[in-house]
Amino acid sequence: xxxxxxxxxxxxxxxxxxxxxxxxxxxxxxxxxxxxxxxxxxxxxxxxxxxxxxxxxxxxxxxxxxxxxxxxxxxxxxxxxxxxxxxxxxxxxxxxxxxxxxxxxxxxxxxxxxxxxxxxxxxxxxxxxxxxxxxxxxxxxxxxxxxxxxxxxxxxxxxxxxxxxxxxxxxxxxx
Amino acid sequence: xxxxxxxxxxxxxxxxxxxxxxxxxxxxxxxxxxxxxxxxxxxxxxxxxxxxxxxxxxxxxxxxxxxxxxxxxxxxxxxxxxxxxxxxxxxxxxxxxxxxxxxxxxxxxxxxxxxxxxxxxxxxxxxxxxxxxxxxxxxxxxxxxxxxxxxxxxxxxxxxxxxxxxxxxxxxxxx
Numbered sequence: 001x002x003x004x005x006x007x008x009x010x011x012x013x014x015x016x017x018x019x020x021x022x023x024x025x026x027x028x029x030x031x032x033x034x035x036x037x038x039x040x041x042x043x044x045x046x047x048x049x050x051x052x053x054x055x056x057x058x059x060x061x062x063x064x065x066x067x068x069x070x071x072x073x074x075x076x077x078x079x080x081x082x083x084x085x086x087x088x089x090x091x092x093x094x095x096x097x098x099x100x101x102x103x104x105x106x107x108x109x110x111x112x113x114x115x116x117x118x119x120x121x122x123x124x125x126x127x128x129x130x131x132x133x134x135x136x137x138x139x140x141x142x143x144x145x146x147x148x149x150x151x152x153x154x155x156x157x158x159x160x161x162x163x164x165x166x167x168x169x170x171x172x173x174x175x
Numbered sequence: 176x177x178x179x180x181x182x183x184x185x186x187x188x189x190x191x192x193x194x195x196x197x198x199x200x201x202x203x204x205x206x207x208x209x210x211x212x213x214x215x216x217x218x219x220x221x222x223x224x225x226x227x228x229x230x231x232x233x234x235x236x237x238x239x240x241x242x243x244x245x246x247x248x249x250x251x252x253x254x255x256x257x258x259x260x261x262x263x264x265x266x267x268x269x270x271x272x273x274x275x276x277x278x279x280x281x282x283x284x285x286x287x288x289x290x291x292x293x294x295x296x297x298x299x300x301x302x303x304x305x306x307x308x309x310x311x312x313x314x315x316x317x318x319x320x321x322x323x324x325x326x327x328x329x330x331x332x333x334x335x336x337x338x339x340x341x342x343x344x345x346x347x348x349x350x
Contacts, residue, residue, distance in 0.1 A: 075335070164338065
């Protein structure tokens with residue numbers, strides 16, 4: 001084994017130091033984009049949302065939203081916070097049987113943030129009887145990775161169906 | 176001036192090396208979040224969207240969207256690409272005088288991405304005459320910083336007004 005000189009120790013030290021520095025480029029690297037595990041996690045959330053609504057039980061939704069999540073369903077008030085969102089869903093599922101589908105068109109994650117965009121179909125049939133109401137349209141959701149997994153932070157939906165025209169103003173006194 | 180020994184050169188080398196490494200933590204740093212210049216740029220885009228619609232000229236919108244921007248206005252088809260979005264806006268502005276307002280509730284940027292969420296009011300009065308149609312609701316937009324500035328990549332809106340009930344099915348043969 002060759003004997004290390006003081007010079008070679010200095011050189012060795014430099015090499016180690018350069019080696020330690022090398023992985024860090026001058027500018028901060030872009031956050032990991034579309035890592036397969038992240039995309040899979042977002043897809044699982046999407047599937048679990050559908051499963052919860054179609055099963056008629058909103059309870060499993062609780063683990064899919066951040067505590068501060070904001071839901072903006074079309075023609076309905078904004079719900080702020082996971083609890084309000086789950087309560088609104090449970091109220092609706094108490095009155096209606098739901099048949100929902102979601103089809104993703106674009107799923108992107110970058111670091112601890114992501115979004116998912118796509119289309120939905122939604123049918124709700126009153127449990128008390130009466131005709132089903134159906135809608136179809138688009139969704140855009142934002143997601144954040146928390147310490148124990150990805151969750152929805154923002155949900156907004158709208159319709160691709162034409163806006164129904166309001167009924168004409170009543171002109172008579174009949175019911 | 177004290178004479179540097181070989182040992183002190185080694186120590187000096189280590190110090191320099193540690194100094195060079197120190198700014199780079201083990202994990203990639205989070206991208207700059209809510210930098211004032213970025214928030215200001217997003218606010219300017221919001222204001223310029225309002226100004227364009229209220230002026231009746233869609234042309235200034237062109238510089239506010241990415242080439243691949245996706246617009247999802249409620250009860251209207253999705254427009255894909257900046258050109259389609261501008262064309263749809265110009266078509267609408269040819270037929271209606273618009274009065275729009277946007278109020279931001281949340282503006283967040285992280286690195287080269289961001290989102291803006293808030294409320295809108297929208298009135299459209301037919302230039303050919305007739306009653307104005309008004310709506311109010313929410314918007315959620317995503318933005319991306321391109322080499323020459325921030326632009327909208329995704330726009331979705333929906334309504335906080337109750338869904339108008341469709342007119343009852345006609346029961347007679349009268350018009």
